[in-house]
Amino acid sequence: MQELRELAKKLLLEGTVKVVIGYAEGRRGVLPIFAVTPGEAGRLIFDPRCVQNLATYLSPRREQVVALGRPAVVVKGCDARAVAGMIRESQRSRDDLVLIGVRCGGVLADPVSAVEVSEATVAARCPGCDARVPKHVDHLVGPLPPAPPGTSALDARIAELEALSPGERFAFWRSELEKCVRCNACREICPMCFCVRCVADKAQPQWIESSPHARGNFAWHMTRALHQAGRCAACGECERACPAGIPLNLLNRKIARVVAERFGYSASGDPESPAPIGTYRPEDGEEFIL
Amino acid sequence: MSEAASTSTETGQAGAIEPRIVAFVCNWCTYTGADLAGTSRIQMAPNVRVIRLPCTGRIDPVFIIKAFERGADGVIVSGCHPGDCHYLAGNYHARRRFTVFREIMSFLGIDQRRITFSWVSASEGRKWGDVVNEAVARVRALGPFVGYRSLVEKPNAGA
Amino acid sequence: MTREMHISEPDLRVLAEDLVRGGTRLIGPARPPGKDGAVVYREVKGLDEIVLVGDPPARSLKEFFLPPTEVLFTYRQKQGDVELAPAPHVFPPQVVLGARPCDAAAVSVVDKVMDWDYHDELWFGRRQATTIVSVACSGGDASCFCTAVGLAPDVAKGSDVLLVPVEGGFHAEILTEKGEVFVAAHATRFAAGGRSEAAMAYRAAARGKAEANLRADPAKIRAFLESSFEHPIWEGIALRCHGCGACAFVCPTCHCFDIVDEAESVATGARRRNWDTCQAAKFTLHGSGHNPRKGQDCRIRQRLMHKFAIYPGRFQEILCTGCGRCVRICPGGMDLLEMLDRIGREPAAPGEAGRGAP
DSSP, X not given: OHHHHHHHHHHHHHTSOSEEEEEEEETTEEEEEEEOSHHHHTTEEOSTTOOOOGGGGGOTTOHHHHTTOSEEEEEOHHHHHHHHHHHHTTSSOGGGOEEEEEOOSOXXXXXXXXXXXXXXXXXXXXXTOSOSSOOSOSEEESOOOOOOOSOOHHHHHHHHHHTSOHHHHHHHHHHHHTTOOOOOHHHHHOTTOOOSSOGGGOOTTOSSOOSOSHHHHHHHXXXXXXXXXXXXXXOXXXXXXXXXXXXXXXXXXXXXXXXXXXXXXXXXXXXXXXXXXXXXXXXXXXXXXX | OOHHHHSSOEEOTTSSEEOOEEEEEEIIIIIXXXXXXHHTTOOOOTTEXXXXXXXXXXXXXXXXXXXXXXXXXXXXXXXXXXXXXXXXSHHHHHHHHHHHHHXXXXXXXXXXXXXXXXXXXXXXXXHHHHHHHHHHHHHHHHOXXXXXXXXXXXXXXXX | OOEEEEEEXXXXXXXXXXXXHTTXXXXXXXXXXXXXXXXXXXXXXXXXXXXXXXXXXXXXXXXXTSOSEEEEEEEEEETTEEEXXXXXXXXXXXXXXXXXXXXXXXXXXXXXXXXXSSOOHHHHHHHHTEEEEEEOOSXXXXXXXXXXXXXXXXXXXXXXXXXXXXXXXXXXXXXXXXXXXXXXXXXXXXXXXXXXXHHHHHHHHHHXXXXXXXOOOHHHHHHHHHHOXXXXXXXXXXXTOOOOOHHHHHOSSOOOEEEEEEESXXXXXXXXXXXXXXXXXXXXXXXXXXXXXXXXXHHHHHHHHIIIIIXXXXXXXXXXXXXXXXXXXXXXXXXXHHHHHHHHTSOSSOOSOOOSOO
């Protein structure tokens, strides 16, 4: 990835940025790095093992990262949607950032043991991606790999669940959400969960029970899905981070489809496009209202 | 609080379990309309507990979750017709929010027949009576919302 | 007091069936039913469900002694007074079959703090009801480092019986009185044994494999941690950490909990204890708004200090068994082996060390 490394070194040497946030080879796979010297920039890579969404490191809550100075960040198309969301909601300003877009052909579901993208190894959210060449970025690097193979397993699974009765769906989600231990990895890794004080941490009064029983977990996940509606960048990080293996992508993708069908809006890499929740149209559908 | 109030449903005269329904209504339209229903002596099922809010835009969907957690078998959400909101746009925002939230609830398996959304204006006392009666009948037919209450096993049955 | 015996695989299968039929809860590393999910410790109904040798289970044994959420007592308000009722805690007998030695060792490490300023009846109630039969691990994967913290893939600590895979079955070491009781209850399944060359070869190979991942000197690491609170290494080491706490939740030795009162209705409710993590920002958030561990750098420093300096200072035990789960699960790529390796190469006093980012 010489193109990427040369660009990063140039940005640092020119003083355009103080840090380049990107991917590098670690002891047991790819990890995020914060390159502040040209030497460190020489470690940057991009390949299908680069699953992490680095946009989350732009959150103003991360004071040590903010302290490093003006950043450049390597973004895939999905990551760029998250950056756009953060700019749209005034967490960062566009002038503050340099976005290095990478052309992407899908990432691996298991980046530690797999190496090449195939129908069996590709991450479930990748097939059908329309953001393989990120727009609204300052630089674009890398060759365009072939499109991620196969069709989205997520849509097929959502269809299966929708065909069940409410009681059967409830039993499915109960068995999944019972596993949740409320570690909040889904929240901490999500670029769009940037609230300094999350509603789930509110105690006077408490709206969302903090105990990791199924009742508290239902309240948490329903609320997070609601707060992500129209904002979720579909980067898949929440499900990847979950230590209990809960299929969070199913819920977030289902709601993204609802938002697209009902409000004609899909999460976009353009920070200027208006977000659907917080805006309205007088002619919005209301067939469910008596 | 009486013993009966700490259980989640009461038995009606016919022996069927009567549902408990919580209604979140806006002050300016539906609450006033419900008041009109009362003063007009419109016969309504007594199962509904009304909670008054300034506007449907104030209704955080987490209130609905809380109602089910605390033993409600059904929920009604009602406010001003679009264009009539006292705060101009509160109900438009609510409409979008609830469009999404009912899909979240439905996807997770909460039967949407337990939840009723309506626009009831201050002059629609009769409509409020119809909304209430229809909702109560519908939720009664579904039975108590045992599934939600069983999400936490009771730690001590005697408490 | 170690006694050596042998149990064949068919005998072990019957033993498992006997346990389940007798009403004992059988726990072992197994896949979730009907799914391709990761192996976790769960209740099983027979030996066939158990993955005896293979990838370490995604979660630890901790949840069988300290559940993620647990009711301590319930309360009821009545006429201006409050009645408290301790939650009925029943500890049915259970056997863990196929525990990894690192996970068994972890349970005995946590025993120390659970008996320190207060004897935790709930933890020890479950401990007393549980027999742990471990299976010696074949050396783990690239994230394991049990040997670096003074343990081994075949360590006896914390286990009541240790099984070592040999041809056709297992060499069995009976390590504790509870282990003797267990074997006596299933005496017909065990055959006389003695030193087993095959078992010793297996164990030596496993140790060699584990040692290759990290060589560390815990005493040197502790000395560094105790003298380097303001060291520049902390500045960069946590940049990629999300503060999500997944590491603490899968860790077999992390045991911090939060106490909450949860209302069920206006007059009744329960007091619970729930798993908590020092990696969450609000863990040390004061009511005033001040947070003594304001940034992730402080919280990572705390994690390392607690595990490798404070706990050893207090209990002469490292609060880590090298199972590697934190490394495998971390979505941000934090790597404890790398951190320990780095720290192990620092001089004990702050010096010319560079920024913490690797």
